[in-house]
Amino acid sequence: MSAAAGPAGAAAGAPAPRPRGAVRVVHAADVHLDSPLRGLRRLGDDAVAQTLRAATRGAxxxxVALCEDSxxxxxxxxxxxYDGTWHDYATGRFFTRQVQRLADSGVRVFVVSGNHDAESQITRSLTLPANVHRxxxxxAGxxxxxxxxxxxxGQGYRTRAVSTNLAAGYPARVPGLVNVGLLHATVDGSQGExxxxxxxxxxxxxxxxYEYVALGHVHAREVLATGRTTVAYSGNxxxxxxRETGPKGAYVVDLLPDGEASLAFHAxxxxxxxSLEVDVTGAADVAGAAEALREALLGAREGAGDRPLVVRATLTGPTAAAADLADAERLRQEAEQVAEGAGVVLEKVESRARVPRAGGGDDPELVEAVRRAAEALAHDPALTGHVRAVRNEVGRLLKEADLLDLGDPRALRALAERAAEDLVTRLGGGR
Known part of the structure; x- marks a missing residue:
C-alpha cells in the first residue's frame, strides 16, 4: 500500500482533536542529524546551500514542535x-536540548538505533534526560x-550490517495496553533501493x-498494512x-487498544x-520549451510552500527544438533564468527531448548504427574497465557530488544510452 492511500496520504495542517482515551504518538525516523548533504556545490544560491546544510537540525x-503542538x-x-559517529559533541548536545524540551512538556521518547547509528558506529555519547528510553x-525488549x-x-543495531530478522524475536503484546513495535528494517515489497x-x-x-509498527530505514513514506495492525514507514x-524528493516529515498516530490506528502526515x-519531468511536446522553439518549464516550476513552487525548493528537471517529448535543447550550456543558461523568475533553485537540467518523426532529416541507417553501437557498449561486461582510469582520477568526487557513480554498471549503461540519444537528436536536427 502506498503513502497515497487512506488518511496517511495527505499532508495535514493543525493536528486533529485526539479521540477519547487514545494514546497519541508521533512516528519519525532517519533524521540523520548533521548529515553532510550531497550535491550542494552545484547550487548557485549560497543562501539555499547554507539552509540545506542546517536542514536536518531545523527539521x-x-x-519537537509538532510533538508539543499536537x-x-x-x-x-x-x-x-545520527548519520554515524559525531564529528564533535555539538551534534549530541543539540539532540539533548531537543529531547529536554519534550521532557519539560511531559513527552516520552523511545529510540532504536539503525545501521547508521549502530552501537559500533557511535563512539561518543552524552547523558540523556530521563524521558528518553533507548x-x-x-x-528485543x-x-x-x-x-x-x-x-x-524495540531492538537496536549492535553493528551496521544486521542480516537477521529482528522482528521474529519481538515480544508478545501486553494485554490491555496499546502496543507499538519500533524497528529499523527492510520489509519485503517496500519502495526504493x-x-x-x-x-x-x-x-x-x-x-x-500490535496496534502499530513504526518502521525506519526506507526513506520513502509508505503504509504497508492497515487494520488490526498498522505497519508504516514515516520516511526520512x-x-x-x-533523489530524496517531495514532502518529508512524520506521522501523528492515534491509537486505542485493539483499535485501528489513525494516521496524519505532517511535512x-x-x-x-x-525531480520534474517536463513535457515539451510540440514546442516550436527553445522559448516554447522554456515556457513549459516555467509552468512546471511554478506548480512545484506552490506545492513547496514557503520553504526553499531545489529542482532537478528533465525535458521530454518530441519537439522541433530538440537539437537546440541538446546544447547543454545553452539549456542550462535558459533554464536558470526561468528558475530564477519562478523563485526556484535549479540543481540540474537535462534534455531528453527528441525530434518529431515527421521532421527528421536524419539518415535511418546511420541512426540505427549509432543505436546498435550504444546498445552493444551498454551491455558490454568490460564497460567498467573502460572507465577505470577516469574513476581512479575523479570517481570519488563525482559520486560525492551525486553526479555519477562510475563503479555502478547500471549508471554506465544509462550514460551510454543517453549519449546515443543525444547524438541521434543532433543528427535529426541537422547539426
Missing part, C-alpha cells in the same frame, strides 16, 4: 537518528508506561498483533540529496528537493 526542531504522549524514533541491542497505557517493543538490513515481511509484523525527516522538511 528536528520542527518535529499534545503527543510519546515520540517514536525508528533508527538512524532500546538495547542484545535482544519492552518498555511499559502504565500511566499512558502504552507498551513499546536500500540495503537489506533486518529483513522481514509484512506478515511477520502483523503477526505480532528531511531530504538530503536530489516538517526545512527545504525540499523535487
Amino acid at each position: 528536528l526542531e520542527r518535529l 499534545g503527543a504522549d510519546a515520540l517514536l524514533l525508528a533508527g538512524d537518528l 532500546f538495547g541491542v542484545d535482544g 519492552t518498555e511499559v508506561d502504565e500511566h499512558l497505557g502504552l507498551a513499546v517493543h 536500500h540495503e537489506r538490513y533486518a529483513p522481514c515481511s509484512v506478515a511477520d509484523l502483523t503477526a505480532l498483533g 525527516l528531511q531530504g538530503r540529496h536530489p 516538517l522538511d526545512v527545504a525540499r528537493w523535487e
